[in-house]
Amino acid sequence: MRTLSKSKLIAFRQCPKRLWLEINQPTAREDSSAAQASFEIGYQVGDIAQKLYDPDGKGQVIDAQSEGFTAAFARTKSLLDSSQPIFEAGFSSEGALAFADVLLPSRKSGKLVWRMVEVKSSTSVKDYHRDDAAIQAFVAKSSGVPLTSIALAHINRDWVYPGGDDYQGLLIENDLTSEAFGRAEEVKVWIAGAQAVAKKRKEPIRNTGSHCTDPFECGFLGYCQSQEPQAEFPVKWLPQIRSNALRTFIAEDAVGDLRNVPDELLNPKQQRVKTHTLLDTVYFDAIGAAEDLAKHKLPAYFLDFETIQFAVPIWKGTRPYQQIPFQFSTHRMTRTGKVSHQAFLDLSGKDPSKAFAESLIDVCGESGPIFVYNAGFETARIGELAERYPRLKKSLLALNERVVDLLPIARERYYHPSQLGSWSIKKVLPAIAPDLSYAVLDGVQDGGMAMDAFLEAISSSTGIDRKKIIEQQLLKYCELDTYAMIRLWQFFTGRVGSSNNG
Numbered sequence: 460m461r462t463l464s465k466s467k468l469i470a471f472r473q474c475p476k477r478l479w480l481e482i483n484q485p486t487a488r489e490d491s492s493a494a495q496a497s498f499e500i501g502y503q504v505g506d507i508a509q510k511l512y513d514p515d516g517k518g519q520v521i522d523a524q525s526e527g528f529t530a531a532f533a534r535t536k537s538l539l540d541s542s543q544p545i546f547e548a549g550f551s552s553e554g555a556l557a558f559a560d561v562l563l564p565s566r567k568s569g570k571l572v573w574r575m576v577e578v579k580s581s582t583s584v585k586d587y588h589r590d591d592a593a594i595q596a597f598v599a600k601s602s603g604v605p606l607t608s609i610a611l612a613h614i615n616r617d618w619v620y621p622g623g624d625d626y627q628g629l630l631i632e633n634d635l636t637s638e639a640f641g642r643a644e645e646v647k648v649w650i651a652g653a654q655a656v657a658k659k660r661k662e663p664i665r666n667t668g669s670h671c672t673d674p675f676e677c678g679f680l681g682y683c684q685s686q687e688p689q690a691e692f693p694v695k696w697l698p699q700i701r702s703n704a705l706r707t708f709i710a711e712d713a714v715g716d717l718r719n720v721p722d723e724l725l726n727p728k729q730q731r732v733k734t735h736t737l738l739d740t741v742y743f744d745a746i747g748a749a750e751d752l753a754k755h756k757l758p759a760y761f762l763d764f765e766t767i768q769f770a771v772p773i774w775k776g777t778r779p780y781q782q783i784p785f786q787f788s789t790h791r792m793t794r795t796g797k798v799s800h801q802a803f804l805d806l807s808g809k810d811p812s813k814a815f816a817e818s819l820i821d822v823c824g825e826s827g828p829i830f831v832y833n834a835g836f837e838t839a840r841i842g843e844l845a846e847r848y849p850r851l852k853k854s855l856l857a858l859n860e861r862v863v864d865l866l867p868i869a870r871e872r873y874y875h876p877s878q879l880g881s882w883s884i885k886k887v888l889p890a891i892a893p894d895l896s897y898a899v900l901d902g903v904q905d906g907g908m909a910m911d912a913f914l915e916a917i918s919s920s921t922g923i924d925r926k927k928i929i930e931q932q933l934l935k936y937c938e939l940d941t942y943a944m945i946r947l948w949q950f951f952t953g954r955v956g957s958s959n960n961g
Contacts, residue, residue: 461657463650465557465594471653472590473677474670476663478656480679488678492907500580500770505560507626507771508578508612509546512561518544523558531558539604542571552601555650559595567607575599575609576632580770582616582780584633587674592635593642594649600640608636614770614779622775629771629779668710690716692736696880697729705729728870736876741890748872748951755828755863761790761948762829763940764837765909765933774810776847784840785811785913788937789822790945796954798945802934806926808917813851816844820854827861830944832884834864865947872951884943892946897939902932909936 461482463471471478480487490498509518519538523531531549538545545562561576577592579585588611596609612630620626656663667687671680694715700706705724712719717733725733735742765786770779777783786804803818805811819841823829831837838859845855870882875890885905888895897904903912915921916929948954 460554460654462551462554462556463653463657465555465591465598467657468555468594468646468649468653469587469591471656472587472649473674474665475652475656476665476683477677477679478653479659479663480682482657483662484682487682489681490678491676494676494678496907497580503771504580504614505578507629508561508576511626511630512563512576513544513546518546521545521547521549521558523547523549528556532556539573540571550598550602550604552598552603553647553650554654555594555598555646557595557598559599561612562604565607570605572605572607575606577609577611578630579611579613582614584611584613584635585674588613589635589638590649592639593646596636596639597643597646600643608634609639610634610636616779619778620772620775626771692717694720696736697725697732698880698882699726699728702726731874732880735874736880739876741876742874744872745951745953748868749953751868751872752863752948752952755830757792757794757796758827759792759948760823760827760829761792761941761944762823762831762837763788763937763944764840765906765913765937766840767910767913774812777810777812781843782836782840783810783812784815784844786909786933786937787815787819787822788934788941790938790941792945800938800941802938804930804933804937806913806916806930808919812844813848816848816851816855819858820851823858823861825857828863829858829861830863830865830948832864832869832940832944832947833866834862838862865944865951868951869947884940884947887947888943891950892943895939895943895946897936900932900936900939902929903936909933 467478467481470481509520512518519534519541521531521535521538526534528549528551531547532551535545535548535550538548542564544564546560548559548562550557550559559575560578563574563576565572565574575595577588577595579588581588592609592611596606599606610632612632615629615631618628620629665683667680667683671677671683677683694700694709694712694717696717697705697720700709702724705720708720708724709715717736720733722730722733731742734740764784766782766784768780768782769777772779772781774783785806786802788800788802791799791801801822803815803822805814841855841859845852848855866882869887873887873891875887877890878886885897888897903909912929912933916926916933921929
């Protein structure tokens with residue numbers, strides 16, 4: 460009988476086919492960049508947890524990768540007779556194995572007992588975390604660990620980093636002892652079911668669906684989709700699928716093609732996408748778009764931010780996962796259509812927030828509309844800066860009063876089949892300005908790449924020459940974002956070609 464890890468059992472809980480593929484065709488797995496980033500965040504939070512639960516550094520860390528599973532299990536067993544914290548303690552029993560993030564010793568009736576803590580980088584307890592804890596508790600207790608309790612520790616999103624490497628308060632514990640201990644029979648059923656799947660010679664048959672991304676995106680999604688008939692016009696192109704009737708229909712439609720979806724299940728925007736996709740025609744309410752923008756007079760600004768977030772804050776006064784702006788680009792258009800550009804970028808490695816806020820106030824002046832694309836993002840960041848810096852609050856909030864969002868206008872007034880149901884500026888721009896492309900940019904072509912580039916630039920291991928290259932890449936990327944908005948504004952107002960770069 461194969462011994463299955465906790466991660467394999469969680470994979471089984473999501474989809475039996477996923478478990479089979481992880482065992483038999485692991486090379487077919489392609490984790491997204493977001494998934495890979497979440498793994499890295501998990502490691503980082505785990506390192507901090509070790510310092511929080513073992514401030515004196517007396518604990519022992521089990522490294523199964525270097526020691527090997529057999530040795531890791533043996534060393535864990537020997538350490539259970541000592542009174543020191545154990546990290547990544549390994550257990551194997553009844554066809555399953557697991558490694559505990561944190562094991563803490565205590566005494567009960569004079570006997571040495573243990574408290575387990577599972578550490579997660581999320582900001583709340585998820586349902587699959589509860590499954591995780593049930594598996595951990597079952598395997599540990601079945602292998603003979605005198606386990607008295609189990610808790611799940613997750614990030615406290617409201618905690619503010621006081622600086623000085625003091626991370627007390629970063630994690631919140633949730634006691635799951637009663638629930639986890641009470642699910643032993645369930646875990647046995649999961650193990651039996653997973654073992655049955657693991658023994659299969661042929662790949663289980665299961666169509667892709669909502670389970671492929673719930674509770675997280677499966678790395679085998681691309682592989683599974685390649686085995687299925689591909690819709691010429693996928694229903695996933697429909698925006699904002701919220702109605703239960705439409706969801707039910709899509710779930711029951713094996714092919715998932717727009718042509719199969721009854722019109723009566725669609726709202727006006729979805730109907731527009733369906734119609735113009737199938738006819739391969741462009742929808743453009745030019746009069747409506749021009750009227751929407753007519754009240755916003757020149758001179759005007761076109762603004763875009765780039766931000767970074769840390770699960771474990773590195774700058775005093777910031778919170779976990781707080782979006783901290785480190786760069787902006789702004790184009791200014793005068794009444795005569797002349798365009799000039801200004802930018803801010805801080806790669807010093809220090810908190811860029813205050814300098815960012817001061818520069819933003821200075822560059823954007825005191826009057827004129829400030830065009831953005833998806834205003835909720837920029838206005839939220841400006842509002843957060845206003846709360847952090849009371850002396851700048853009035854000026855920052857005054858900027859928010861001038862913000863005009865181009866995204867709702869794009870959604871209501873324009874649709875090109877090449878957008879594939881998305882109004883991301885990177886989908887709209889090629890349709891209205893095919894001469895512009897993010898693909899020609901070197902190094903940084905999207906927000907995720909911008910965050911990666913920023914992290915590389917502020918790393919102490921990055922040389923001066925490399926840092927200069929990254930700086931130019933970030934500046935060019937963010938500049939294109941705001942120039943793209945100018946082109947969008949020109950298109951919607953009927954002033955194509957009316958501006959000139961200064």
